[in-house]
Amino acid sequence: MAIIDLVINRRLSLAALPPDWPGNNYWWHWLFFTIVLIAFVLVMVMGAIYIERRAMGRMQSRLGPNRTGPFGLLQPVADAVKVMLKENIVPDNADKIVHWLAPVIAFAPVLMIFAVVPFQNGALLADLNIGILYIVAISSISTVGVFMAGWSSGNKYSLLGAMRNVAAVVSYEIPLVLSIVGVVLVAGSMSLNTIVLKQDIPFILLQPLGFLIFFAAACAEINRSPFDLMEADSEIVAGFHTEYSGMKFAMFYLVEYAEAIAMSAIITTIFLGGWRGPLLPPWLWFIVKTFIVFFVMVWTRTTLPRVRIDQLMALAWKFLFPLALINLFVTAVQVLVWPDALPWTAVYINIAIMIILIFLWSRFFKLGWGRVEI
């Protein structure tokens, strides 16, 4: 009797499902993209590590890793295996639970960013109509993980590094977010898929100033050189991950590169036309563009020296933020003048405005010797 009751109950509960309950297709879509996204991030991170080490080697007149596999291609794999077999050292003074949780909290949000990035027309996990807002909200959560790491290590260098990281993220969040508002204005939508579809002229041409601000702010937000003060080796050992070893250290390494890839993917999507391009299949265009943006980040890293902390803050608050606001209002006026789609005239106007603004505004600054005083 009990079994029959159970069967009847089950049938009732099935009948009680809402009529718009997602069908089979939904679950397959979810399963496919979950596996693809995680594999994509891991493979892209390996590619990024390889590119960074080889390109930096070349730029610094040395070879870079070239022993494991052809052209050293298997170096990231070797690193991964090595680091997984390392001893895990937790300091006696550390806050053990927070120390364990920090890498998880830093890593999860970075993977979540990729959920709304389109690889092809409609090929994304979830086409949220607030895609950009979602990215802005999610991407700064990993700072909490970094701060937990710095705080729980019980090391003063770690704490300093984590504090600097929070300061940098708090400062650069605003220019970053403001420069995306310009893109949203032009596209008239926050869904990343729609933004890519609207880019008949890539937004890097329509929003050159916005692109530069976003690029600089993104570099600062993900601790890339020249803004990598939070792990400045010559000042504070290794910053927040000084006390980490083994797999947990590897996770912070992974976070660093996954963030770089995530930011490259976002720049590709909102400024460089995403998956659009001739001849090659769309997803390949997307990956190629992502790697090009990442390569530019590596290039910046090898070219520019590290900035001081006061220069870092001054750049965010006195240079990027006012320019981002001006860019926002200029774009708003242009959108009102040309409501349908911005023509090529706007491209020339915007590039001219960018050059004039950058030259005029940098006259406020006396960088180089001494402190920044305005």
Added chain:
Amino acid sequence: MLANYGLIGLFFIVVVLFSLSMVIIPIILRLLKIVPSHPNPIKNSIFECGVETIGKTWVQFNFRYYFYALIFLALDVLVVFLYPWAVQLRELGLTSLIVVFILVFIVLIGYIYAWKKKVLEWK
């Protein structure tokens, strides 16, 4: 639309499990004696230039970016209000631009005041 958030939520669960598994795998490997574990007091001490750390780490210290955090709060809330306006600008027209300009201007006064008061200097 809700279905989309369902996808994100399910993905979030998988991502958290995945990241947890990456932390747990070394523990299992340690139990299997593949990963070594030989702690000793020197190894487990805090890294600090070869000398023992003096005092606790969790001390009060100069909270320099307190003012940055305050300005950040005001400006970030402002920016979040700009997003819905940015999406709808074409329908809302010139009036909305003027309204938003006034809104931004009010916050900007605070920003300029902070700049003049040298709050934006990192000293």
